[in-house]
Amino acid sequence: MKGLKKKRRGQVLIITTLALLLATGLIGYAMRDGINFFRSPSEVIAEPPQPREVFRIGGLVEEGTLERGQGEVIRFNVTDGGASIPVTFRGVLPDLFAENQGMIGTGNYINGIFEATEILAKHDEDYMPKEVVDALKDQGVYQEPNGS
Incomplete structure (x- = not known):
């Protein structure tokens, strides 16, 4: 009788371990497209990502680069003070999107x-995404908002 209990306990342990491994694998597989890494323009220039890699870039919209009204594609540059990356976007920009303002793009x-x-884009006059603030501080171009 004791041998049968030991055998059952071993089977339950093996099945439970396999189920946990399978669940972990399925969760990892499901999340692979949901994880987007943040990069500043300087990091993108220093180490360009693969064309198929989806990531987030953030910084300030460079003054004088915003082009609207040429078809449905909007063009502008995003900068962190150290580097500038050209950006294209098809769609509707947020209402508060403007030059010299913080933004994050995916x-x-x-x-x-x-x-x-x-x-x-920022949602009020004092907001800038934390990643953008950190990247701008690293470049030495971050300015505290007025009224803080």
């Missing part, structure tokens, strides 16, 4: 151009 870096699929 997309791919193909042939030297960041092709954004999503653009996020």
Whole structure:
């Protein structure tokens, strides 16, 4: 009788371990497209990502580079003070999107151009995404917002 209990316990342990490994594998597989790494323009220039890699880029919209009204594609450059990356975007920009304002875009870096699929902009006068603030501080160009 004791041998049968020991055998059952071993089987349950093996099945439980296999189920946990399978669940972990399935969760990892499901999340592989949901994880987007943040990079500043300087990091993209220093180490360009693969064309198929989806990531987030952030910085300030460079003054004088925003081009609207040429078809449905919007073009601008994003900078962190150390480097500037050209960006293209098809779609509707957020209402508060403007030059010299913080932004984060999600997309791919193909042939030297960041092709954004999503653009996020600041939501009030004091907000800038933490990643953008950190990148601008690293470059030494971050300025504290007025009223802080």
